[in-house]
Amino acid sequence: MRTGGAAQALAYEKIREQIVTGNYPGGMKLIEERLAEEIGVSRTPVREAIRRLEQEGLVRRKKVFKPSAKELRDHFKMRILIEAHAARMAATYMIDDDLDELKETVGKAKAIRDDSAAVVRENKKFHDLIVRETRNPVMIETVDRMQSIIYLFSRAVVINKRPGLLDEHAAICEAISARDPEKAARLMEEHLEADLEFTLAIVDWEE
Amino acid sequence: MRTGGAAQALAYEKIREQIVTGNYPGGMKLIEERLAEEIGVSRTPVREAIRRLEQEGLVRRKKVFKPSAKELRDHFKMRILIEAHAARMAATYMIDDDLDELKETVGKAKAIRDDSAAVVRENKKFHDLIVRETRNPVMIETVDRMQSIIYLFSRAVVINKRPGLLDEHAAICEAISARDPEKAARLMEEHLEADLEFTLAIVDWEE
């Protein structure tokens, strides 16, 4: 953790945990005093933790962030723009060791279709490896923020695993391997667009 | 202001002012107690103001942010990616009223070459109008953050006004007007790359 002390770190972890597990649902008001009591610290570190979660995009105006369909789309589009660029960079610059690792994640994910959590982990790693090729911390961090928010919704989506997802990963991997930047970028774009549409279709926007 | 009370707003404005005017130079440590006394509020709102400036990218680890050449480049590249995309969108979707406004900013900037502050304002407006065409608040806000940081350096650059800048704006404007997305994007990319290189060349990285 880059700032703050122990109490703040504790508050941050605990609140974040509750949000990403869905235990604190979207729209829920975060009341400082209550959280402070629950966690066993004073209001001050809770406040700071909430501010950090706000910066991270998980909290908005003291409430657990609940993006509209439009907002989810906006976050996805930002991610698509960066990841398509990243795929282009990867096809151009990725060294063979990393390429091997990339292939490995696809293989692993194929092998363990049943362990949902593990598949999620491999898929995230796949994208992270590619984004890393931008060699641009600003972009890497931005994608991370987008992912945090998208994953808030994707719990549902990941369980209803989208058909073709792994094949698309394999195809992207191949394009990078073949050093074809434009194809890699195009495939990545299509892949994430499909993810977006699938997510929008699955999620229940009425609740 | 979207959060906090009067004291916090005051602290935020005052500190930000000092940073963007260069009165607080890059690398300067922000000491809560000192600022609190200077502004006439307690440490609490100063803390929150500093956090917000941190989120905005103007402060890093309690010090006024002073990007390295690499970091400035990274922020620029993020901006280029979004603005090239925005130019593409603008060429496709921008309505005539906005296009007229865009042309006007170029004309105005050409007319008032002597008033440096006004030229800066017009140039910023030019870019903002195009970025708006993404119709994506996430991207708009990201560009804003990048610009805040870049402008921290560009004070010097803007005074040494870069040759060709206005002609490039005019050319981009034309490409959008001609509904040529790829050309608009390419010109925007070249324009900002030139800005980046000019900035890197001008700024004194040793100080």
Add this chain to the structure above:
DNA sequence: TTCTGTAATTTTGTATACATGACTGAATAC
């Protein structure tokens, strides 16, 4: 019923005191 104004309650913002931890610099051992 539904609207509106006001009182009551809750929640956040602010100030402040104290605790903890980081930094500085001098004195001493080597």
Add this chain to the structure above:
DNA sequence: GTATTCAGTCATGTATACAAAATTACAGAA
């Protein structure tokens, strides 16, 4: 002369009390 450790200071983190603001609940009128 250099390294080390200890003390003193300075800045930040945390807790808490009080003030201000926002929200809710309710009463009365249209």
